[in-house]
Amino acid sequence: MTIAEYIERLFPQFEPALKTILIENATLRDFQGGDMLMQTGQNMRSTVLIVEGMVKLYREGEDGQEFFMYYLQPGNACALSMICATKQETSQVMAKAIEQTKVLMIPIALMDKLMRDYRTWYYFVIETYRMRFEELLFVIDNIAFKAMDERLAFYLKKQAGDLNTKELHLTHSEIASDLNTSREVISRLLKKMEQAGEIKMYRNYIEYLA
Amino acid sequence: MTIAEYIERLFPQFEPALKTILIENATLRDFQGGDMLMQTGQNMRSTVLIVEGMVKLYREGEDGQEFFMYYLQPGNACALSMICATKQETSQVMAKAIEQTKVLMIPIALMDKLMRDYRTWYYFVIETYRMRFEELLFVIDNIAFKAMDERLAFYLKKQAGDLNTKELHLTHSEIASDLNTSREVISRLLKKMEQAGEIKMYRNYIEYLA
DNA sequence: TAATGAGTGTGACAAAAGTCACCAACATTG
DNA sequence: CAATGTTGGTGACTTTTGTCACACTCATTA
Known part of the structure; x- marks a missing residue:
């Protein structure tokens, strides 16, 4: 163009x-x-x-x-x-x-x-x-006001919105870096979110549900 | 005027x-x-x-x-x-x-x-x-990057600079509110800063040393 | 195919921060 | 001066977060 x-x-x-x-x-x-x-x-x-x-x-x-x-x-x-x-x-x-x-x-x-x-x-x-x-x-x-679990939820939602896709191609380390925390914390919180039915985890990407 | x-x-x-x-x-x-x-x-x-x-x-x-x-x-x-x-x-x-x-x-x-x-x-x-x-x-x-002790130090420094005084008329609760933490945490950190010679504490105000 | 490295899972522990309970000092006001 | 409210100190405890160590699965490539 x-x-x-x-x-x-x-x-x-x-x-x-x-x-x-x-x-x-x-x-x-x-x-x-x-x-x-x-x-x-x-x-x-x-x-x-x-x-x-x-x-x-x-x-x-x-x-x-x-x-x-x-x-x-x-x-x-x-x-x-x-x-x-x-x-x-x-x-x-x-x-x-x-x-x-x-x-x-x-x-x-x-x-x-x-x-x-x-x-x-x-x-x-x-x-x-x-x-x-x-x-x-x-x-x-x-x-300032939110704990890591809420921040992560907000982050994923924003990613899904901004990138306009439910398939978030992000590694746990990348997310951890973006939120300035450690990979382990993200892994644990993601597991909880998966158990709560909010996401599905795959290798190298996450499916954001709803 | x-x-x-x-x-x-x-x-x-x-x-x-x-x-x-x-x-x-x-x-x-x-x-x-x-x-x-x-x-x-x-x-x-x-x-x-x-x-x-x-x-x-x-x-x-x-x-x-x-x-x-x-x-x-x-x-x-x-x-x-x-x-x-x-x-x-x-x-x-x-x-x-x-x-x-x-x-x-x-x-x-x-x-x-x-x-x-x-x-x-x-x-x-x-x-x-x-x-x-x-x-x-x-x-x-x-x-994003700093722990509460550093944030508090930065906060006090900024207050002293902005208000152009070493006598900071702030209660522990006010500081806690400004930094979104609890009064106890501020009280403890202030004590450490006093022990380190960075401030002096009085009732209802704090003297910021250099 | 063996080796390597990236991505992830997990338990154990440490550190930081938040919460609770209570006390004491001081100031204000009736 | 007695009563009350604000301010600050502190110990004990919980929760959250960060760190360490190690294991396992894939994918890539030498």
Whole structure:
């Protein structure tokens, strides 16, 4: 697909002049599953719009845990790349493609103009902030108020929803890393969930029931 | 102080025309310590700028815990009031004045125009989002990766910094509520910190040493 | 096919955190 | 000053979570 096609499909609400300016100035970039889009301490030079694939945003722990925050999907923008790009600040989080992913890179130099001249862009940016803010609040809610069993249940539900599948291809270790706990804890809790009829466990994947 | 004086003092970077429009349209509102500025589920009708006092932002737990997120001080804006105001969404967090507090209320109807016409306003909004986003990331870091003793140490340090005093007028229960744990746990950890020479404990307050 | 490594199961134990019960010190107010 | 409520201290106990050790099953590949 061309840049124009992506924009037409994923951002139909943008006014025509905005689409034109994006088409003229954005560049398309490819990432393979596992590639990093953003790393702690890195300076952002562009605002990033996801147009294909899936990006995992996480906070990295001391021993390489990948504490899960949220996914970005086609049509989403990376709120942090907007913020960091605007202020030339370094990012505090990691963004990793979890499958073949394509993104539009918008040069930061353009941000001011877009915000001033295009109301649909401005609304899009605000909405992006709002959604990510809310995601972070959910994350905080979970770790602040809930025990591991509830957090795990919420996590699986969110995975099933975000990835739009009942077959969750996650190992126990991956889940443990995402929730910053140990594999054994996850294994035990999953067993309980299976006994309660909420999931079925297989090798290398979990079936989420209802 | 008048609205004009507050704006001149706390937002000197705003361009003159922006100051004028704010002076014409903002209203000053008073809160007493303990008053709520914002409650879960409430619709925002204005963007809020703090000009005097101190506001505590927190997430409310099931039994009334006030899980602490951050303080807003004079010169800060409430990021959530901007977001919610713009999108007419309801807020997920609580904001409470912890002392005599004055705020400027900017009608949401004005936000679009301000963002488009005044670059210093736009920068201010972006910077507000960025700072609050970062605060939330710190909160997540702490609860996700750290044990209670470290969280408590960080909490006390932050209080001393934000409130700009070594005399922290906090009861053990208040701290426990802010960190979503029990008073006993806090009492014990504080004792350890005192033995380690990091603090001194008195009735109703704690002295933070360096 | 033997060897290797990843994924998972599990029991035993340790550490951290939460709960309960009760006491004592202090402040406030009738 | 007596009564009451708030604040803080502490021991005993439970629950949750984390750690360690080891075993077993698969899949891959030398």
